[in-house]
Amino acid sequence: MQDVSAVPRAHDSAGAAIRIAICIPTYRRNDLLRLCLAAVASLRPPDGSRLLVLIADNDASGGARAVWKESMQSSAMQTFYFVEPRRGLCCIRNRLVQEALRTGAAWIAFVDDDEQPAPDWLQAHMHSLSASGADVSCGPVILRASGAVIGAEPDSGSVPDATPRSPRFVACNNVLFRRKLIAEQGLRFDPLFNFTGGEDFDFFEASRRCGNRHIWTAAAQVYESLTPERSTLRYLFHRHWSGAMTRVLQQRKWQGAGMVWPRFLLKICGKLLGGTASLLFALLPPHRRAMEDCIKRYASAWGYLCGLLNLYRERYR
Structure with missing residues (x-):
């Protein structure tokens, strides 16, 4: 030692x-x-x-x-x-x-x-x-x-x-x-x-x-x-939101700003559609796994948008 x-x-x-x-x-x-x-x-x-x-x-x-x-x-x-x-x-x-x-x-x-x-x-x-x-x-x-x-x-x-x-x-x-x-x-x-x-x-x-x-x-x-604290829906949202933000940052580094907008706008649309479908499934009847999937998709869509707009949260500072 x-x-x-x-x-x-x-x-x-x-x-x-x-x-x-x-x-x-x-x-x-x-x-x-x-x-x-x-x-x-x-x-x-x-x-x-x-x-x-x-x-x-x-x-x-x-x-x-x-x-x-x-x-x-x-x-x-x-x-x-x-x-x-x-x-x-x-x-x-x-x-x-x-x-x-x-x-x-x-x-x-x-x-x-x-x-x-x-x-x-x-x-x-x-x-x-x-x-x-x-x-x-x-x-x-x-x-x-x-x-x-x-x-x-x-x-x-x-x-x-x-x-x-x-x-x-x-x-x-x-x-x-x-x-x-x-x-x-x-x-x-x-x-x-x-x-x-x-x-x-x-x-x-x-x-x-x-x-x-x-x-x-x-x-x-x-x-x-x-x-x-990691078993809450709030943590689940935060994890996927922040992960999506950094994913945009990585892609901007490797592919350039011109490539990330069309790619991630399509991803945002897909996540919102998928999240809405999961939300409907979660409500009829209440279903936690579907709700978790909904949260992941909505969080990712919001994270992609924040990343595109250069709105990053430095959570490790």
Whole structure:
């Protein structure tokens, strides 16, 4: 365990185990971080590998330091804790990948501080990557409440789908990728998304444009606890509204302003029509799932419009 301002640079030796750096950004969610680190400490390393844990605290006061010490003091893994005082998602993720390079890691994994990876999480990712020769592997985030599995995050695909495929989007809540994305291709998280979110989707879109191959590994599962505030319809609306806004921001970056208006105006019309149909179904008789679908569609339509009008909410500032 090391509490550092910067990770010491590693010196490779012949025949050394392959290093995998597990990157965990955190900000004032100590109870959830404690659960995350307990799961990380129980990970089974892939054959011939050595796991390193990097925890970056975006709280300038170092509020997660005590949790890190308590959770990892008996772990055999080498762990590093450091504070990243510059606020924002991109600042903390860029700091983590930079420190991961200093460890000599050949592979870099990300998991969020409110998630718990399954014991075979990295084994499943590495098996898929070795078999396919791909550069990036992502997997499902499975929601559970009171220990019971209740479904998958909307952005993480279908949990039962074990068919190898190229995912539409890749997020940092469950991913393992090659060092070359950072060290050779120079990819970093764009500060444009520092406070809006969507920085991970943008990062892996840049990876795709570099020619890297992305795969979906259904067996590489992480679990997210569904907290009471995240089970409300208000949260559902906010999530899809903000996600739609950042999607417009991403498309404007990659395709130009002239392309986003016709594309997203059509999407807005489709979402409004679909949302109205879901609303009618939800009311006759009352049906919560249809109401949730209605909220998602209306929220996305409103988010697309806000994005087109450059009305962004910096929810991570």
